Amino acid sequence: MKKIGNWADKxxxxxFTVPTIIFVLCMVLFPILYxxxxxxxxxxxxxxxxxxxxxxxxxxxxxxxTRFPMAVWRTFLFAAIALFFEMSLGIFLALILNRxxxxxxxTKTAFLLxxxxxxxxxxxxxxxxxxxxxxxLNYVIRSLGGxxxxxxxxTSNALYSLIIVDIWQWTPMVMLILLAGLSAxxxxxxxxxxxxxxxxxxxxxxxxxxLLRPTIFTAVLLRLIDVLKTFDILYSMTQGGPGFAxxxxxxxxxxxxxxxxxxxxxxxxxxVFFLIVMGIAALTIKIKSRVEVDM
Amino acid sequence: MKGTKSVKILLLAVIMLVSMLAGTVTGLAEExxxxxxxxxxxxxxxxxxxxxxxxxxxxxxxxxxxxxQQFSNEQASNKLAVSFAAGGSxxxxxxxxxxxxARLFISNGWLENxxxxxxxxxEAALVDDYYTASLELSKQAGTGDIHGxxxxxxxxxxxxxxxxxxxxxIENPPxxxxxxxELAAILNDPDNDICGFxxxxxxxxxxxxxxxxxxxxxxxxxxxxxxxxxxxxxxVEAFEFYGKILREYGPxxxxxxxxxxxxxxxxxxxxxxxxDADTNMGSWDPDNSLITLDExxxxxxxxxxxxxxxxxxxxxxxxxxxxxxxxxxxxWTFVNWASSPEMQIETQKRGGSSxxxxxxxxxxxxxxxxxxxxxxxxAKVAVPTDRPYMTNVAKARDIIGEVIVAAIxxxxxxxxxxxxxxxxxxxxxxxxK
Numbered sequence: 234m235k236k237i238g239n240w241a242d243k244x245x246x247x248x249f250t251v252p253t254i255i256f257v258l259c260m261v262l263f264p265i266l267y268x269x270x271x272x273x274x275x276x277x278x279x280x281x282x283x284x285x286x287x288x289x290x291x292x293x294x295x296x297x298x299t300r301f302p303m304a305v306w307r308t309f310l311f312a313a314i315a316l317f318f319e320m321s322l323g324i325f326l327a328l329i330l331n332r333x334x335x336x337x338x339x340t341k342t343a344f345l346l347x348x349x350x351x352x353x354x355x356x357x358x359x360x361x362x363x364x365x366x367x368x369x370l371n372y373v374i375r376s377l378g379g380x381x382x383x384x385x386x387x388t389s390n391a392l393y394s395l396i397i398v399d400i401w402q403w404t405p406m407v408m409l410i411l412l413a414g415l416s417a418x419x420x421x422x423x424x425x426x427x428x429x430x431x432x433x434x435x436x437x438x439x440x441x442x443x444l445l446r447p448t449i450f451t452a453v454l455l456r457l458i459d460v461l462k463t464f465d466i467l468y469s470m471t472q473g474g475p476g477f478a479x480x481x482x483x484x485x486x487x488x489x490x491x492x493x494x495x496x497x498x499x500x501x502x503x504x505v506f507f508l509i510v511m512g513i514a515a516l517t518i519k520i521k522s523r524v525e526v527d528m
Numbered sequence: 529m530k531g532t533k534s535v536k537i538l539l540l541a542v543i544m545l546v547s548m549l550a551g552t553v554t555g556l557a558e559e560x561x562x563x564x565x566x567x568x569x570x571x572x573x574x575x576x577x578x579x580x581x582x583x584x585x586x587x588x589x590x591x592x593x594x595x596x597q598q599f600s601n602e603q604a605s606n607k608l609a610v611s612f613a614a615g616g617s618x619x620x621x622x623x624x625x626x627x628x629x630a631r632l633f634i635s636n637g638w639l640e641n642x643x644x645x646x647x648x649x650x651e652a653a654l655v656d657d658y659y660t661a662s663l664e665l666s667k668q669a670g671t672g673d674i675h676g677x678x679x680x681x682x683x684x685x686x687x688x689x690x691x692x693x694x695x696x697x698i699e700n701p702p703x704x705x706x707x708x709x710e711l712a713a714i715l716n717d718p719d720n721d722i723c724g725f726x727x728x729x730x731x732x733x734x735x736x737x738x739x740x741x742x743x744x745x746x747x748x749x750x751x752x753x754x755x756x757x758x759x760x761x762x763x764v765e766a767f768e769f770y771g772k773i774l775r776e777y778g779p780x781x782x783x784x785x786x787x788x789x790x791x792x793x794x795x796x797x798x799x800x801x802x803x804d805a806d807t808n809m810g811s812w813d814p815d816n817s818l819i820t821l822d823e824x825x826x827x828x829x830x831x832x833x834x835x836x837x838x839x840x841x842x843x844x845x846x847x848x849x850x851x852x853x854x855x856x857x858x859x860w861t862f863v864n865w866a867s868s869p870e871m872q873i874e875t876q877k878r879g880g881s882s883x884x885x886x887x888x889x890x891x892x893x894x895x896x897x898x899x900x901x902x903x904x905x906x907a908k909v910a911v912p913t914d915r916p917y918m919t920n921v922a923k924a925r926d927i928i929g930e931v932i933v934a935a936i937x938x939x940x941x942x943x944x945x946x947x948x949x950x951x952x953x954x955x956x957x958x959x960x961k
Binding site: 277278279280281282298364365366367383384385386387388472474475476477491492493494 | 922
């Protein structure tokens with residue numbers, strides 16, 4: 234018994250880490266490697282038909298056609314605009330809600346409601362809001378003398394209409410993270426600044442925002458990864474249409490896999506997507522660590 | 529002596545009881561061929577309704593219980609794909625769309641070859657009773673072996689609102705595409721949110737309905753050699769016409785619309801004319817409609833500028849046995865039962881459209897007489913496909929759908945785009961050879 238105890242003591246670092254390593258290997262590394270291998274094959278997802286080696290063909294096809302590059306462009310356009318507004322509005326709302334006022338908790342709860350709603354349900358509700366003839370949005374705009382807008386039915390509007398939904402739903406999450414960051418800022422800094430005669434604006438720009446920078450970067454990183462893999466809202470509202478106007482990399486790979494049954498091509502799309510997301514995440518972490526060092 | 533007699537009586541009673549029980553058990557075994565629960569994947573339509581309502585009958589007759597999973601069209605395909613990636617043994621039988629999926633599913637090895645079952649008992653399946661074209665699409669290329677039994681056929685028809693026609697003083701429905709365009713202009717009333725003509729505008733789903741226009745203008749998806757030909761002058765003319773009529777007189781948000789959207793518009797009195805499948809009548813629900821059945825008129829697909837017809841008559845749904853099923857005999861029995869004339873008659877009564885000749889021989893249909901007459905006239909000139917018949921139909925529909933969407937938007941050079949998409953479709957066809 235003592236022997237086992239000694240052995241456990243000696244190998245404690247392995248005993249605690251091995252289960253996690255096994256989990257990561259099975260649930261993360263294996264699927265990625267499987268997808269990588271599959272991306273060099275042609276397969277229609279039938280166990281009765283073997284994989285066929287096609288080399289780099291799936292990757293070559295991806296970059297020679299127009300559909301994939303356009304999907305990449307839309308993915309980034311969606312991510313960039315959504316992220317910009319979610320961060321700006323999130324910071325603004327967090328600063329407001331960090332003050333004390335009557336009904337603060339109720340307001341905070343109300344802001345969090347979109348975040349807790351199921352994305353597919355959100356999609357269905359917004360689809361009705363955007364309905365060109367009977368939707369409430371066009372009703373309001375037309376009552377005010379504005380034009381009838383084809384929110385989801387026009388190739389030039391659809392992507393932006395979806396971005397609005399994403400901003401509406403996820404700004405509260407940014408706000409929540411930043412509120413936590415704000416509460417961690419020591420009050421001494423404010424007190425000494427006030428003694429030195431700093432104005433409210435100066436307090437925000439010289440103390441709050443610089444001290445909040447690490448939290449902002451954490452929020453950016455979390456939202457960036459999330460917004461890049463947005464699928465549910467897009468699929469439930471437009472399924473990539475009209476035409477391919479809202480087809481992002483996620484929608485494209487889903488359709489390649491489950492509608493065209495081209496699992497090799499879908500895997501190649503996902504591998505490229507994975508590398509892009511990894512690259513962006515690594516870059517963001519690097520910038521974040523530099524910001525933290527500067528402090 | 530008395531004791532011996534009692535024993536004899538007791539023995540006789542036991543023997544009689546045992547033989548009675550044995551008789552009952554044998555009788556049960558004879559009555560019910562199977563004792564099994566089958567996993568079925570199907571879609572939400574009138575056929576499924578009839579199957580589910582009469583499943584007790586299936587159990588009484590054959591001892592088969594059903595675990596019936598209902599999905600939307602695309603979800604059913606996804607479900608099958610996921611199941612077959614893991615072997616497919618969790619599914620015993622499933623509904624499929626022969627035009628979209630027969631070639632793919634047969635080449636993937638998902639569909640059991642039903643020919644040996646049919647040959648073993650030709651009387652049971654009554655395959656000679658099917659319209660030839662309806663059975664053709666469930667056959668394996670080359671061998672001609674049947675891999676699924678048809679459940680429903682459909683054609684395209686134009687539904688029109690008689691009240692709106694009367695309000696504008698229009699007496700006769702159009703017979704040519706040009707006339708239909710002119711009537712759409714008269715009937716279009718954007719101030720009251722009424723569109724002159726509604727049809728599918730979402731690229732991929734629109735392909736089947738667009739086929740009516742393509743054929744009416746004298747073009748097709750594939751030529752006689754099976755090569756892509758969606759960039760001929762006639763095809764481009766069809767794309768431009770379809771785009772023009774929907775852009776100018778179609779509903780708002782048409783680019784995201786499938787059949788349910790245009791059906792809702794029509795039944796709410798918001799579309800004067802609407803082109804789609806005649807089997808949509810199976811979804812007619814007077815309680816949720818703002819128009820009555822008497823207000824609905826029907827006319828055949830108008831002919832094109834050179835008098836060509838655009839009608840189709842396709843097998844919309846078929847039922848097949850999973851090649852990985854552990855209960856193939858029972859699954860075949862179920863497929864046979866579900867596609868039997870009795871079940872088909874029941875479906876026909878509820879607005880379905882049977883592929884069996886014997887069902888049409890009697891007047892079982894609940895369709896309005898006018899619709900039956902239009903469907904009959906269309907059947908005489910119809911072609912058996914409404915999309916390019918190939919393995920990767922979904923991808924081909926996406927390619928063609930892109931031209932349809934561009935035509936409706938009206939900003940692109942359709943000839944140039946059709947040339948580009950024709951090349952893409954040809955490359956797809958070549959990859960399937």
